[in-house]
Amino acid sequence: MKATQSETRGPLRRGFNACLLRPDQVPASQPGLRVVGAFNPGAIATGPEEVTLLVRVAETVAEQRPGWIGLPRWDAGRGEVAIDWLREDEVTMLDPRVVVDRRTGFKRLTFLSHLAVYRSPDGRRLESAPSCRLFPVHEWEEYGLEDPRITRIEDRFWITYVAVSRHGAATALASTTDFRTFERHGIVFPPENKDVVLFPERVDGRFVAMHRPNPNQHFAAPEIWLAFSSDLIHWGGHRPLLGATGRWDVGRVGGGTPPVRTGQGWLSIYHGNDRPPGGEGVGTYSAGALLLDLEEPGRIRGLAGRIMVPEAVFETQGFVPNVVFPTGIVPRGDSLWVYYGAADESCGVVTFSLPEVLNACRPPSGG
Numbered sequence: 001m002k003a004t005q006s007e008t009r010g011p012l013r014r015g016f017n018a019c020l021l022r023p024d025q026v027p028a029s030q031p032g033l034r035v036v037g038a039f040n041p042g043a044i045a046t047g048p049e050e051v052t053l054l055v056r057v058a059e060t061v062a063e064q065r066p067g068w069i070g071l072p073r074w075d076a077g078r079g080e081v082a083i084d085w086l087r088e089d090e091v092t093m094l095d096p097r098v099v100v101d102r103r104t105g106f107k108r109l110t111f112l113s114h115l116a117v118y119r120s121p122d123g124r125r126l127e128s129a130p131s132c133r134l135f136p137v138h139e140w141e142e143y144g145l146e147d148p149r150i151t152r153i154e155d156r157f158w159i160t161y162v163a164v165s166r167h168g169a170a171t172a173l174a175s176t177t178d179f180r181t182f183e184r185h186g187i188v189f190p191p192e193n194k195d196v197v198l199f200p201e202r203v204d205g206r207f208v209a210m211h212r213p214n215p216n217q218h219f220a221a222p223e224i225w226l227a228f229s230s231d232l233i234h235w236g237g238h239r240p241l242l243g244a245t246g247r248w249d250v251g252r253v254g255g256g257t258p259p260v261r262t263g264q265g266w267l268s269i270y271h272g273n274d275r276p277p278g279g280e281g282v283g284t285y286s287a288g289a290l291l292l293d294l295e296e297p298g299r300i301r302g303l304a305g306r307i308m309v310p311e312a313v314f315e316t317q318g319f320v321p322n323v324v325f326p327t328g329i330v331p332r333g334d335s336l337w338v339y340y341g342a343a344d345e346s347c348g349v350v351t352f353s354l355p356e357v358l359n360a361c362r363p364p365s366g367g
């Protein structure tokens with residue numbers, strides 16, 4: 001794909017910017033586990049000033065046994081967390097998140113994630129403890145619940161999250177009205193599919209989602225797709241929406257925050273990764289902005305290129321360095337409050353000027 005003007009444009013001016021939550025501020029969910037990440041938060045306005053966050057909390061095994069690695073998993077049959085101890089010479093470490101069990105050739109995660117509800121009275125700081133937590137229940141959640149996104153549709157909050165298990169990384173749906181009790185609606189996008197974000201309104205009578213299938217035929221890097229539904233459960237009309245636009249997102253792009261309605265279109269902040277095909281390491285994750293037509297969301301109205309790159313120390317250093325991963329958005333007047341994961345470890349919040357973001361969105365080349 002041709003490089004667009006996004007190559008030459010730089011990140012946008014950040015307004016308020018803070019690290020909201022670090023793993024050492026989150027109590028472990030049970031003895032024997034250690035919190036290593038509190039990141040990739042879904043976020044939604046729940047009052048004129050109040051924001052509710054659903055934070056992904058990643059936990060590893062606290063006990064250290066020299067020469068061994070403990071891998072946690074939810075055992076749905078027994079209804080408890082199980083720990084599998086593998087000899088270090090039986091595993092290959094791919095990156096800090098993933099090991100390969102050399103005996104089987106299959107991957108395992110080094111941690112188990114769940115979701116924790118945090119309230120923020122003003123969007124800038126969190127209450128000190130989670131008010132509620134959502135744990136794996138099903139067998140298809142055995143390696144955890146990850147990367148939630150929240151969309152308010154009429155009087156319910158709808159939560160998409162990644163359900164990870166030996167079957168792969170799928171996207172499941174839950175809903176709530178109060179962030180205390182949750183209804184689970186099962187898997188809505190089968191493996192491999194992540195980064196599912198729901199639009200807050202029906203378009204032409206149908207619900208709309210962005211999703212990110214991850215094909216294993218690498219004719220191109222993973223792309224954002226669009227899908228439609230009449231009930232939020234059954235999805236069809238799948239079609240590719242956006243692939244790489246430049247060097248910063250040549251490795252993959254994926255939905256980030258749910259879209260918000262603006263005068264110029266549906267605005268969404270998404271992520272891109274710059275690891276070239278076959279490249280080493282994890283690469284850098286940056287944030288871009290995307291504007292879709294209000295009536296025909298399959299039409300891209302504007303792309304801003306990278307609006308945010310890892311800069312702050314809590315973004316450049318951490319469990320996976322050089323990651324900003326936008327997952328929540330709260331528009332307040334002329335400001336966009338963006339909630340994001342930093343370095344697969346912490347939660348951050350940053351504000352951008354809405355007019356500046358819209359102004360940075362240019363029609364895609366050839367579009």
Ligand code: MAN
Binds near residue numbers: 097098109164169344
């Ligand atoms: C990738 C990353 C991790 C995630 C695993 C499983 O390695 O996105 O954050 O935990 O996939 O979903």
